Amino acid sequence: xxxxxxxxxxxxxxxxxxxxxxxxxxxxxxxxxxxxxxxxxxxxxxxxxxxxxxxxxxxxxxxxxxxxxxxxxxxxxxxxxxxxxxxxxxxxxxxxxxxxxxxxxxxxxxxxxxxxxxxxxxxxxxxxxxxxxxxxxxxxxxxxxxxxxxxxxxxxxxxxxxxxxxxxxxxxxxxxxxxxxxxxxxxxxxxxxxxxxxxxxxxxxxxxxxxxxxxxxxxxxxxxxxxxxxxxxxxxxxxxxxxxxxxxxxxxxxxxxxxxxxxxxxxxxxxxxxxxxxxxxxxxxxxxxxxxxxxxxxxxxxxxxxxxxxxxxxxxxxxxxxxxxxxx
Amino acid sequence: xxxxxxxxxxxxxxxxxxxxxxxxxxxxxxxxxxxxxxxxxxxxxxxxxxxxxxxxxxxxxxxxxxxxxxxxxxxxxxxxxxxxxxxxxxxxxxxxxxxxxxxxxxxxxxxxxxxxxxxxxxxxxxxxxxxxxxxxxxxxxxxxxxxxxxxxxxxxxxxxxxxxxxxxxxxxxx
Numbered sequence: 001x002x003x004x005x006x007x008x009x010x011x012x013x014x015x016x017x018x019x020x021x022x023x024x025x026x027x028x029x030x031x032x033x034x035x036x037x038x039x040x041x042x043x044x045x046x047x048x049x050x051x052x053x054x055x056x057x058x059x060x061x062x063x064x065x066x067x068x069x070x071x072x073x074x075x076x077x078x079x080x081x082x083x084x085x086x087x088x089x090x091x092x093x094x095x096x097x098x099x100x101x102x103x104x105x106x107x108x109x110x111x112x113x114x115x116x117x118x119x120x121x122x123x124x125x126x127x128x129x130x131x132x133x134x135x136x137x138x139x140x141x142x143x144x145x146x147x148x149x150x151x152x153x154x155x156x157x158x159x160x161x162x163x164x165x166x167x168x169x170x171x172x173x174x175x176x177x178x179x180x181x182x183x184x185x186x187x188x189x190x191x192x193x194x195x196x197x198x199x200x201x202x203x204x205x206x207x208x209x210x211x212x213x214x215x216x217x218x219x220x221x222x223x224x225x226x227x228x229x230x231x232x233x234x235x236x237x238x239x240x241x242x243x244x245x246x247x248x249x250x251x252x253x254x255x256x257x258x259x260x261x262x263x264x265x266x267x268x269x270x271x272x273x274x275x276x277x278x279x280x281x282x283x284x285x286x287x288x289x290x291x292x293x294x295x296x297x298x299x300x301x302x303x304x305x306x307x308x309x310x311x312x313x314x315x316x317x318x319x320x321x322x323x324x325x326x327x328x
Numbered sequence: 329x330x331x332x333x334x335x336x337x338x339x340x341x342x343x344x345x346x347x348x349x350x351x352x353x354x355x356x357x358x359x360x361x362x363x364x365x366x367x368x369x370x371x372x373x374x375x376x377x378x379x380x381x382x383x384x385x386x387x388x389x390x391x392x393x394x395x396x397x398x399x400x401x402x403x404x405x406x407x408x409x410x411x412x413x414x415x416x417x418x419x420x421x422x423x424x425x426x427x428x429x430x431x432x433x434x435x436x437x438x439x440x441x442x443x444x445x446x447x448x449x450x451x452x453x454x455x456x457x458x459x460x461x462x463x464x465x466x467x468x469x470x471x472x473x474x475x476x477x478x479x480x481x482x483x484x485x486x487x488x489x490x491x492x493x494x495x496x497x498x499x500x501x502x
Binding site: 132233322323 | 451482485
């Protein structure tokens with residue numbers, strides 16, 4: 001039996017396509033991250049979110065610590081939590097080739113509609129993402145109830161607000177580059193941003209309190225249906241959402257000063273829970289982190305079972321998994 | 329003419345069956361690997377495979393056996409190539425199988441069926457279709473070494489699996 005196992009291992013190792021085919025010329029990938037955290041403090045009529053700033057700062061800080069010294073990075077942080085009374089919104093850049101965080105000078109007109117906002121973000125990067133690079137788009141804020149659209153900007157005087165739809169994000173922003181693309185959303189109804197892949201989801205609403213649970217019979221029928229859909233086998237954009245398309249996400253639960261979805265992600269990424277701040281970790285030395293690892297890590301670190309049922313993280317259903325970070 | 333041939337064939341099988349009908353059950357376990365090609369993907373990706381197959385109701389007449397196998401297959405994730413890898417998945421399938429014993433030592437089995445494919449890590453599923461052929465070598469009366477070759481087809485994907493395993497047969501005469 002042992003000889004057979006050794007024989008089989010050798011056979012697989014020697015004939016596996018992945019080992020046989022040269023990956024070609026590969027350049028060191030660079031991380032480009034856009035992180036948005038909106039608290040609505042100045043709006044007055046939209047519910048204020050107290051801890052999106054914590055989510056934004058801790059997640060970007062933890063990811064910077066993970067990649068620092070291992071790959072180049074550029075991180076853009078967009079938030080409404082400015083200390084300056086004259087500036088409602090602020091865009092900051094942190095890049096591996098520069099020391100510290102720079103506050104970029106932009107005005108209201110550069111953010112006030114999604115297309116101007118996307119142009120501003122694209123211009124704020126000092127270099128253009130290439131094919132092997134990774135772009136992460138992170139959002140913590142409100143999601144529109146009907147569509148899940150991201151409420152990223154508001155005018156504190158007119159009380160008007162602006163949103164980003166899934167198609168605007170995918171087609172007008174992320175499709176500008178050929179890089180690998182990952183979207184992480186900690187917002188209500190964010191399941192709307194997950195495109196149907198060539199697979200069907202096995203999670204379905206039970207009809208009680210928007211609970212999302214595994215259902216075999218629904219999964220079987222939707223699996224048959226998915227065979228006739230013309231969706232892509234290899235998704236252009238991978239998404240991890242904090243909730244299903246009719247579910248909400250939550251923050252400030254049991255004294256946790258984060259959104260619970262982002263908190264689960266931070267715990268997986270090994271942030272310093274005791275000090276509630278980004279930390280340096282060796283947990284991922286010599287290994288990769290893929291979309292599946294992140295999704296799995298979020299589920300395993302989800303703090304409350306009762307919230308998991310009504311605020312269930314989702315991901316793009318795909319036969320292929322995408323590597324986000326490679327620390328080998 | 330076609331109808332008459334079909335009638336004769338049915339009568340032949342009934343008569344043949346009445347004289348030598350017997351029931352058998354099979355249980356097999358095989359391991360191997362799977363090569364998968366997905367549309368838009370650059371290469372064929374490889375995964376380890378482990379399959380368990382139970383055939384509780386095999387109907388034998390002469391050298392022929394018809395059975396309904398229930399299959400359980402586990403496929404590992406593939407190694408990463410250019411930032412992508414294949415997700416691990418499990419297939420739960422049912423098929424219709426036909427066996428013909430060429431000699432006491434050698435039997436060939438062919439089967440076709442479909443499987444519910446579940447990707448446990450990402451909460452996703454699909455349906456796959458299976459065509460399989462396997463050679464069975466019987467060194468002992470009720471046990472065999474099996475060499476299965478499977479073709480699995482699902483939307484935008486074709487996969488081939490080869491393996492090596494063992495089979496236990498309960499009841500029935502060969």
